[in-house]
Amino acid sequence: MSIEIVIGIDIGGSLTKIGAVTRDGKILYKKIIRTESHLPFSNFKKRLKKEVDLLRSKLEPNTKVLHLGVGAPNANPLTGNMENPPNLKWGKSIPLVKAFEAIFKLPVTIANDANAAALGEMTFGIGKxxxxxxxxxxxxxxxxxxxxxxxxxxxxxxxxxxxxxxxxxxxxxxxxxxxxxxxxxxxxxxxxxxxxxxxxxxxxxxxxxxxxxxxxxxxxxxxxxxxxxxxxxxxxxxxxxxxxxxxxxxxxxxxxxxxxxxxxxxxxxxxxxxxxxxxxxxxxxxxxxxxxxxxxxSKATRSDAVLGPAALAWLAIDGK
CATH class of the missing domain: 3.30.420.40 (ATPase, nucleotide binding domain)
Known part of the structure; x- marks a missing residue:
């Protein structure tokens, strides 16, 4: 029987958290990297792909990755872009959904990072x-x-x-x-x-x-x-x-x-x-x-920030 998971990515002004999360909120794998937003977005994409590829290589062979959820500053779910993020230096409009779907070959859902955190608290945390x-x-x-x-x-x-x-x-x-x-x-x-x-x-x-x-x-x-x-x-x-x-x-x-x-x-x-x-x-x-x-x-640790984007992904899968 296969294990179904989503990948949650929380992009912060200083750090980015990455995790593989089950439907009941269990984090099977997590990693924290520096965002390095002073460097071009292309640099971030390369480093992120490397870390997600490593994540997927560590999962059990019968694991099925269904979706990727992303929380990021000023991420707009209606446009698929990160728009004018005040603490990131990547430009006025960054096409997160388009870029990540091309890289990871998965459906991608995005939200403002704090909105994703709210969904994480409602689904898995103290807001339940x-x-x-x-x-x-x-x-x-x-x-x-x-x-x-x-x-x-x-x-x-x-x-x-x-x-x-x-x-x-x-x-x-x-x-x-x-x-x-x-x-x-x-x-x-x-x-x-x-x-x-x-x-x-x-x-x-x-x-x-x-x-x-x-x-x-x-x-x-x-x-x-x-x-x-x-x-x-x-x-x-x-x-x-x-x-x-x-x-x-x-x-x-x-x-x-x-x-x-x-x-x-x-x-x-x-x-x-x-x-x-x-x-x-x-x-x-x-x-x-x-x-x-x-x-x-919140009872969530710093690396638990992936639960918000993961909740976003699971809600997208369920059509909510």
């Missing part, structure tokens, strides 16, 4: 059984996927749910998308790094953060320092949580979700980030919503 929730992916940027009445919200043009690009401050930080003051310039790994360096410039206190260059600093460094009581790191999480919680309260007014599910590198800080988010959100909620909206941390 929920009908209305929002996933926020806190990585290099900030992505979001919205589930309404058990269905992914796509919108008229295929790009609904770009909460990372709602405005926090019209006179604020410049964003890679070309706008000023976007939420992801504050609430993301890149955003909290910028906050740390602003705090270092404005506060004359000792901090291990002063030993890092901007390029060497990452979410894990900041989380570790905060756990050890570093005042700059703790203040950075406090400010990040306050801003994100305030904008989440705005989102509640639009959608009335059961929960927000936080995933991605920055979410691994746990309560250090979660506590200021919850406090800020509750303080800014309309009275009808107070005490009714859950804020949860």
């Amino acid at each position: 059984g929920m009908k209305n929730f929002v996933v926020l992916t806190l990585g290099t940027g900030l992505g979001s996927g919205i589930i309404v009445n058990g269905k992914l919200l796509i919108g008229e043009h295929g790009v609904a749910g770009e909460l990372g690009h709602v405005n926090v401050d019209p006179n604020g930080r410049y964003c890679n998308c070309g706008s000023i003051g976007c939420l992801e310039t504050y609430a993301s790994v890149t955003g909290i790094k910028r906050t740390v360096f602003e705090l270092l410039a404005n506060m004359n206190i000792e901090s291990v953060m002063r030993t890092y260059s901007f390029d060497d600093l990452n979410g894990e460094n900041i989380s570790d320092a905060a756990l050890e009581g570093d005042k700059i790191a703790l203040k950075a999480f406090e400010k990040t949580g306050e801003i994100l919680g305030r904008k989440m309260a705005d989102t509640v007014a639009h959608l009335d979700p059961e929960a927000f599910i936080l995933s991605g590198g920055l979410s691994k800080a746990g309560a250090i980030l979660l506590d200021p988010i919850k406090s800020s959100m509750e303080n800014n909620l309309f009275n009808a919503y107070k005490g009714r909206i859950n804020v949860l941390l």
